[in-house]
Amino acid sequence: MQALLGCDRTECGLGAFLLLMACVQGAFVEPLQPDTNLLSFSDTPTRLPCHYQVAQDQSVVQVTWNKELPDGSEDPVIMAHFTEGNREFGRYSGRVKFESFTPITENSALLIPATQESDEGIYRCHITTFPNGNFERRILLTVWTLPISSLEPVNLVEGQPYGVVASCRAVGRPLPLLSWDTDLPGHSHNRSNEGGAVSSHYSLHPLRSMNGKKLDCLVGHAGLQEPRRISNNLVVQCEYTTDENGG
CATH class of the missing domain: 2.60.40.10 (Immunoglobulins)
Incomplete structure (x- = not known):
């Protein structure tokens, strides 16, 4: 019987005593x-x-x-x-x-x-x-607080100097984590403040060959099972020049 109960007489007696006390005192x-x-x-x-x-x-x-x-x-x-x-x-x-x-x-x-x-x-x-x-x-x-996020693309023209081409922002608690999913050869810079907001800016030198390329922002948060994706495609407009005769 001891083997079935998994305790000796002392342990079983103590368990029964505690159960009785709980019934008497409430729990x-x-x-x-x-x-x-x-x-x-x-x-x-x-x-x-x-x-x-x-x-x-x-x-x-x-x-x-x-x-x-x-x-x-x-x-x-x-x-x-x-x-x-x-x-x-x-x-x-x-x-x-x-x-x-x-x-x-x-x-x-x-x-x-x-x-x-x-x-x-x-x-x-x-x-x-x-x-x-x-x-x-x-x-x-x-x-x-689950993140509230947004992405702001920049209107680009071929030939522009190196600069920010998209900005991603999110507000949440704890602070969200921002990253970029892209094959474009650029760099990101992140900033955060005490108000629970974070922003990430992606910069590169825009070329015509980059038009339509993926530049998605990923919003990570401890309350999300997987990062939230904000889809975005880079738009680089061609720069047209005209001669003095308008040709």
Whole structure:
């Protein structure tokens, strides 16, 4: 029997004791760990899990979600009380809600229907029970923004000096990575700023033989399975000259 259970009498006895204690005191169904990391994207729904399973002769009196502030204090987000009902606070009013209509007796997950970059931070789900006291889960939410990108070609004429022939720009969080897919003999120069924007400029000496050649911009981002391609073909117009007689 020991071989089938995979534990000796001491280990099995300890496991049974912990299971009994969980049934007596109650326990979190989700998240299981005291600290959890979650990743979400801006303009998408976000779910922060919090489900405390009460034990026999135990009841949840209040559920409170708070967000930690940089100075160490906490900003109240939403609360559910067994007699006073639900309440949203301050700038979160109308932006958040409980997943369940009865967060006191069922799951107390927090929903953010339209996530913003400013929602990034540390959240605490605080469960107040009677008669066993308070229990808490801490969730670190990271918010990414998928890139918004564009490409601007330059009107070229054969014979122009070496210079920029196309510019690619993208804004995202974390910062996107720009590259070029081309066989053209040119060089790229990238720039980025603190606002989450990056640009790449492709330069060469335009020749007639380059007209119609591929010069695609590739936008890479941690939130994309593969780089986003912005298709582009170089356009080099021929330079026509006329003599003094207009011929």
